[in-house]
Amino acid sequence: MRRFRLAAYVTSFLFAATAALTGAGAAQAADNTPSTLAATGYVALGDSYSSGVGAGSYDSASGDCKRSTKAYPALWAAAHSPSSFHFTACSGARTGDVLSGQLGPLGAGTGLVSLSVGGNDAGFADVMTTCVLYSESTCVSRVNEARAYVTSTLPGKLDQVYSAISAKAPAAHVVVLGYPRFYKIGGSCIAGLSDTERSAINSAADLLNSTTAKRAADHGFTFGDVTTTFTGHEICSGSSWLHSVNWTNIGESYHPTAAGQSGGYLPVFTSAA
Template structure:
């Protein structure tokens, strides 16, 4: 099934060569840990793939060889990694397939999960709720002034929180992914990763560096936490483990300095896509995943 990708824009693709040639963060890989050996399959979206983090090894999916699956596999030593994560992916891309950033058709990510797979990680759901559109809408609404809550007003108009409704609607889709993974690899350990903090865990953000209105910051923070809570609950209900990457990312949000942040802002200062993890963020998520596996 070929569908438009939520992440794809001509500007981002044009910036790829420049970003890949940029300065690489000095990040220490996570220490060796007791990780299931054997076949490791990584499923997920751009937060797994690592778009624009050098070195990009798959331009169709904007996938980096310094993303957290690569770091975890390296720490395990003998793990055989099949990383099929892809920028823009939704739950449908895992189950039925789609196309990459270059429009090249892709099989279902699930097809990489085989009966002998020992570990499967899944980070999905952000694009199902419309992550890119939400960030774009909220930033555009706040470009001229940080006052008020234009984003919240839009998404809660009429008395219904559209974003919370999207999260609720995504839960059964994530459950379907986990059940399908379990059917394909009955003996595998399945770990669902949440998403790291994009905005500060308290306060009202840092407009205009991150152009989100002051009163919209708590609202969007609540949406992010609700998404992670849904992922944790869905994992628990479907024979999977949840890896919390939000808590260790607190204090490393987009408002922090370029040498501290895990997630870049609207104008990245480290090689990464806007509002996506940089190499430090991928390493932080790898550490959180390894801690969960232990």
């Protein structure tokens, strides 16, 4: 009887030890599964402010998307060497374009995402065209139409994009970049738009930023405000990091220069990332 009890005790001990070791091994194995490995890939989404329109040095393979090697995503990736870098931002992109054509690279290994979007949804290009070509009252009226869209419709479209990013890249830290104010009021410009028009455009940019920041925060994302870094470098400042009307390359009008990408956007993104 004593021998049987001893054998049972030894068997129980070995079983417990084996279970403990097996459990430890399973836990270690779980820690090494792809879902728990560090997510360190970087994916850059968005519109022309992220693709780098206006900065030059465009990648010919990007075609009309005009992705620049001087855009803040490319500059950040070159400086920080993420495990992977996918640059899908595209000139002219709206929220629907991001959803339908830019999210492919997102996955479990994505640790960082950058994004700027919303300006094209709000009719940014049409606003600027209207203000350049038509009267002050027509300009202000068009700006007010854009403001109404930003208030009533854009938040829902941003929610769709942000939710899709979270679903496809649950481990990612997402940084949403805003837009600069375009004009220094009372600055060096002696022709072109009136200060009333310039103030209306700046105010609309502020509304777009505050709306975007609120939606980003509600999704747990970080908002990168570039208005501070661009202060003193607006159009009419005498040291602009933004193109004014560029008649030789109209698509670059009102977009950051290479200095605007490296001095205006890159520091904000680097700090937020």
